[in-house]
Every structure is written in C-alpha cells, then in structure tokens.
Amino acid sequence: MKVFKPTYRHFVTYKPYGYLSQFKSNDSKQQSKRFLGELYDFPEGIMSIGRLDEKSEGLLLLTTDGKMSDYINSQKVDKEYYALVDGDITDEAIEKLSAGVEIGFDGKKYTTKPCKVFKLNAAPNLPERSKKIRDARHGPTTWVSITLNEGKFRQVRKMTSAVGFPTLRLVRVRVGSIHLNSMQVGDVVEVEHFNV
Known part of the structure; x- marks a missing residue:
C-alpha cells in the first residue's frame, strides 16, 4: 500500500x-x-x-x-487584528479608521481602503506579552478590532497613529476563517x- x-x-x-x-x-x-x-x-x-x-x-x-x-x-481574504491603543479612542477616530486614512508607504502618501473597526468591550483573553506594556498609571488604553483585506508594511500601526492613538500592542487573531x-x-x- x-x-x-x-x-x-x-x-x-x-x-x-x-x-x-x-x-x-x-x-x-x-x-x-x-x-x-x-x-x-x-x-x-x-x-x-x-x-x-x-x-x-x-x-x-x-x-x-x-x-x-x-x-x-x-485582497480576497480578511485579516483581523486586535490593537491596544494609547488613549480612550473616540467614535470619530473609529469612523476615520473605518473610512480609510492617509498613511506613508514607500515614501508616498497612501489612503487605506475602508475596513471594519470597532472597540472591544473588554480586554481580549490573550497570553501575556513577553515584554511588559506600559500600565494604566500612564493613562487609559483601549482595545480595538481592525479587519483589513490589504496588508501594507506596518499598516495597522500607521493607521492608529494617523488618528492620534498609537498602537501599544498588536495581535493578529484571524486570517479568513482561521482563528x-x-x-x-x-x-x-x-x-x-x-x-x-
């Protein structure tokens, strides 16, 4: 056989x-x-x-x-990320991220495609990170879910910075239907x- x-x-x-x-x-x-x-x-x-x-x-x-x-x-396959951002993210910032924001890419300006963004009600159940992230004494933080079907270099970090909420921790949690x-x-x- x-x-x-x-x-x-x-x-x-x-x-x-x-x-x-x-x-x-x-x-x-x-x-x-x-x-x-x-x-x-x-x-x-x-x-x-x-x-x-x-x-x-x-x-x-x-x-x-x-x-x-x-x-x-x-761009046929969605990628979902959980981003811990610095600050209490506003509805306006979430709307901007969803609609598309201008970021720098390869020395040029690039406007990201519309994507799905929402605030998580509670911190996700993720393993602790090996390197400590700053704690709440330095101000509030927010977890958001961002689902893209494009993947420019450091795109999520650039997007959250563009709306005034830099990413402190970034975890990809889903690719298509794989979680x-x-x-x-x-x-x-x-x-x-x-x-x-």
Whole structure:
C-alpha cells in the first residue's frame, strides 16, 4: 500500500513578540535577532504568508505552496487584528479608521481602503506579552478590532497613529476563517490544508 505524501506542507503558528517573520539570517547585522526557525524544524521551501513585524504577534500561516500564499495575501481574504491603543479612542477616530486614512508607504502618501473597526468591550483573553506594556498609571488604553483585506508594511500601526492613538500592542487573531483561538505563544501546528 502506498503512503500518501502531501506535496505541500502547511503550518499555523502563534508568532511571539520579538521574532522576525523569517526562518534564519545570513546577515551579520541580524545575529542578535530571533527567527521562526527557533520554534520548529520547518521543511525546506517554507514561507510565511503575510509577515508580522518584530513587535507584532499572533496568527501567522506558513506554507511551502506559493499559490496558496499568493491567494491568502490577496485582497480576497480578511485579516483581523486586535490593537491596544494609547488613549480612550473616540467614535470619530473609529469612523476615520473605518473610512480609510492617509498613511506613508514607500515614501508616498497612501489612503487605506475602508475596513471594519470597532472597540472591544473588554480586554481580549490573550497570553501575556513577553515584554511588559506600559500600565494604566500612564493613562487609559483601549482595545480595538481592525479587519483589513490589504496588508501594507506596518499598516495597522500607521493607521492608529494617523488618528492620534498609537498602537501599544498588536495581535493578529484571524486570517479568513482561521482563528488564533486558544493557541499559546510559540505554538506551531501542522495542518493538512488551510480552510480560509
């Protein structure tokens, strides 16, 4: 009997704060950086689908299938983030974020596409971050949900700053229909396929 060997391999991971969305580096300037390859023995040809910057954390999909990566990175698939912002965010700021705001991208001005934004009634049940976030003694903070189907570099951070509420913590919680759920920081789960 033949054993079925999948052509492609797919993984769901909770990227920790302070890690780069790459697997290793040959760049001597990045010697002190942390990489996804420390979390798991990934196969050759693995790539992250849409990056999370070093200070962002949460759901990151990995695959050896370039077509799958292109599809999930396309504007057909929603990505939801929970952002802890500095200050008590106003309804006006939420409306501006929803409608689209002007940010800088590649040295040019860029207006973000309309997206879904709302204030969370309570802090989400997320694992504690490895690096402490400033506490309430320094003023109020607000958790908001932001769902985009585009992904410019540091887009969510630039958007919240543009309306006067800088992001203190950023966690991607959903890609399409794949949720972070109860995953813990650094978890890596191999799946047969992505149902996005």
